[in-house]
Each structure stands twice: as structure tokens, then as C-alpha cells.
Amino acid sequence: MIQKLFATTLAFALVGAFAFAQPVIDGAIAEGEYANTVAHDESGAMLYWTIADDALRMGFTIPSSGWAGIGWLTEQTNRKTGGEILIATVGEDGAAVVFDMFQDAARGEPDMDEQNDFANAVAVFDADVWTVEFSRPLATGDAMDVDVVPGTPMIFMVAHGNTMDPGRQHPRDGRWYIEDFVF
Numbered sequence: 001m002i003q004k005l006f007a008t009t010l011a012f013a014l015v016g017a018f019a020f021a022q023p024v025i026d027g028a029i030a031e032g033e034y035a036n037t038v039a040h041d042e043s044g045a046m047l048y049w050t051i052a053d054d055a056l057r058m059g060f061t062i063p064s065s066g067w068a069g070i071g072w073l074t075e076q077t078n079r080k081t082g083g084e085i086l087i088a089t090v091g092e093d094g095a096a097v098v099f100d101m102f103q104d105a106a107r108g109e110p111d112m113d114e115q116n117d118f119a120n121a122v123a124v125f126d127a128d129v130w131t132v133e134f135s136r137p138l139a140t141g142d143a144m145d146v147d148v149v150p151g152t153p154m155i156f157m158v159a160h161g162n163t164m165d166p167g168r169q170h171p172r173d174g175r176w177y178i179e180d181f182v183f
């Protein structure tokens with residue numbers, strides 16, 4: 001009886017531990033690591049996220065032969081104007097990097113943020129697939145960032161280039177909006 005109770009308690013403790021475990025930002029996304037998952041069929045992207053402690057922990061995989069990125073808009077005013085942008089690419093030294101950027105213009109390239117609020121990020125490029133994990137406060141206080149507002153529909157963006165140069169745009173069929181995306 002005591003043994004059975006112990007086993008039950010242990011089982012609940014384990015379930016609790018998994019339910020509340022925070023994703024680990026290590027460049028590998030394990031099954032069940034994140035509380036939420038969305039598959040975006042058009043791009044082949046998989047999006048994963050957990051919101052806890054006023055922070056967003058997010059992972060994604062995007063098939064690409066060049067840079068890959070995500071972004072989000074609070075509302076659409078003029079195309080992608082005002083979007084948060086994160087781009088992962090491979091630098092000249094061969095190391096993967098993640099840039100915090102901001103979309104000022106309706107079309108064209110995003111600008112680099114003055115402050116990198118995606119500093120806690122790991123990006124891995126392997127066999128033409130990006131795996132990226134990062135964490136960020138929901139509100140960074142940086143005017144060049146777009147707050148994440150859980151529970152409110154936002155517009156999520158996915159894009160990838162054909163080269164590692166983020167100064168070279170994605171092809172026309174290499175960028176997507178995901179409407180009514182709710183973090």
C-alpha cells in the first residue's frame with residue numbers, strides 16, 4: 001500500500017516536473033519540450049513556444065538553403081511595416097548567428113536593432129534545416145522590439161533566403177504571413 005502510494009506520488013511528481021519544465025535553449029528541440037506547437041505546411045516550418053515568467057521561450061525549424069527568419073506584427077497597417085524580425089544566418093567565420101532586427105519599411109530589408117534582445121539564442125544549420133531556440137522577455141522595453149501579447153491574435157511571419165546574406169531578399173515564394181497567430 002505504501003509502495004503503491006509512493007509510486008503514485010512519484011508519478012504525479014514526474015508529470016508535474018515535465019509540465020513545468022522550461023525548454024532548454026541548446027539548439028535541439030525535444031518532443032514535448034514546449035507547451036505549444038504549430039506546423040506551417042507552406043514553408044515546412046515547425047514553431048514551438050512556452051510562455052512563463054513574463055518571457056517567451058521559442059524554438060523553430062525552417063528548411064532553407066540560406067538564412068531563415070521569423071517575425072511578428074501586432075496589426076497590419078502597410079504590409080510588413082512595424083514587424084519584429086529575427087534572422088538566423090551563417091557568418092563569414094562559419095558560425096551561426098541570430099540577429100534582432102526591425103522592419104521599418106513596408107517592403108525591403110529589415111534594419112538591425114541597436115540592442116540585441118535575442119542574445120539568449122542558439123542556432124544550428126544542418127542539412128539545409130535551421131533549428132533555432134531563444135528566449136526573450138514578452139516586453140523588452142526596447143522601442144525597436146514588438147511586444148509579445150499572449151492570448152491576442154497577432155500576425156506571424158516566416159521567411160527564408162537563398163543565400164546566407166540577409167542583405168539579399170527572400171524569393172517571392174519564400175515569405176509567408178500566418179494570420180490570427182496566438183502566442
Ligand code: HEM
Pocket residue numbers: 068069070071079080085086087106107108109110157158159166167168169170171172175176177
Ligand atoms: C525574417 C525575415 C523576413 C520576413 C519574416 C519577411 C517577410 C516578408 C513578407 C511577409 C513580405 C510580403 C509583404 C507583402 O506584400 O505584404 C515580404 C516582402 C518583401 N521582403 Fe521580406 N521578410 C524578411 C526579410 C527580408 C529581407 C532580409 C529582405 C531584403 C534583404 C526582404 C525584402 C523584401 C522585399 C523586397 C519584399 C517585397 C517583395 C515582394 O513583394 O515579393 N525581406 N517580406
